[in-house]
Amino acid sequence: MTAQMTTLAADIAETDAAGIVAWAHREFGSGLVLTASFEDPVLVHLVATHAPGTPVVLLDTQYLFAETLWLVEKLQQRLKFPLEIVRPLDDVQPDDQWQFDVEGCCARRKVEPLNRVLQGRTGWITGIRRVDGPTRATTPPVQYDDVRQLTKINPLIAWSDEDVEAYIVANDLPRNPLVERGYPSIGCWPCTRPVAPGEDKRAGRWAGQNKTECGLHVTTKATANVTTTTSEGQS
Template sequence: MQELPLSAGNVATITKQFESWSPQDIIAWAHGTFGADLVVTSSFGDPVLAHMTWSTVKGSTVTLIDTQYLFAQTLWYAKVLAEQTAGNLEVIAPAETVLPDDLWQRDTDACCAIRKVAPLEHALANKSAWITGLRRDDSTSRANTPLVSHDMLRDVIKVNPLANLTQSDYNKYLEIHGLNEHPLTSQGYTSIGCWPCTRPAAVDGDARSGRWAGTEKTECGLHAKATV
């Protein structure tokens, strides 16, 4: 694996070079480059990012944001995967003052802001980099996801090591490593977030078509557009 020094000015160059790297090499590079200044987040709708991270960098941590509205299966699945992979799972939550309420029925943007975005930004405060599980074939809005970018809103380097993997790559990874899918995947949930806002994917829709189904909303706000 090459050594690649990183600065805000060469993010675009590095993301092109990464197109020929394996996700595991990118994950190792990010840990080697940023060390404790790196946060890895997964929604645990599938096991790939967490399993790759824990397998590639022993003793590393993967963070799950528990909005208080996750499916019980997601919390269970994350804990079982962490045990099986000897990984360090960190579960973070909204501020203590945020209690279960009906905001998701009235204002999903506000609900995501306090239950997802705020805990993420708290976790990223004073950090330099963030690894996510974004993939280009998640949806048309993610089709141009770079392998590395600068998230200007949070002032962190955002690394998306799985960006160029396909669903077929995913399926092969699960098969090779004997990994179980999330319990809801077999029921048609191809992208899994909070239970009030997640439905099985539409027959003619993309993998994220069950998220906020029937509304214009497609993203929760974690993946802001202000990136270069």
């Protein structure tokens, strides 16, 4: 177990996303940050409500869908959260690298900007859910990221698709229009396609390539009972 590991308060259930977010706010204060893919509005709403003032970071790869940017604007107008749009370094410009080198493209457009964002932070909220796929099936609600030396908080880890839908309806939240067009997992437009009924939710990400994750969630998990190294996909 890593010395810096912070464990979730014992009286907070892993399904209690609001409780986890509020706990993270108390625990990490101004050291807390949320990175959001804006695939859905749930976590941004939870953080704006239960951890007000926490920066919400959008990693702008230069290849985001227009629908995703639309949802960012709609939610920001309504919830007034501090939005940080983080872009690649100046020498990274739109090009065709994604056509022949997806690992290199993700490294320059996602991983490097994320590492920059997380420098000096102590708590990182993500939207990972176990139902996203096999690589996330055993992820705990709180884990220590040995690579970036901070605590990673996954408030939605135990939520089902039905839980997400119920929350959106209950709070009358806007949706990413791509979801109803068959995109249950949304990343950059060159590397995301809709999925067929019955397909894995992330089957549309880097389809046809030997790649299932982009390196954002490479981490060492540490819980009270188990420590394993794993690599998970992007939110």
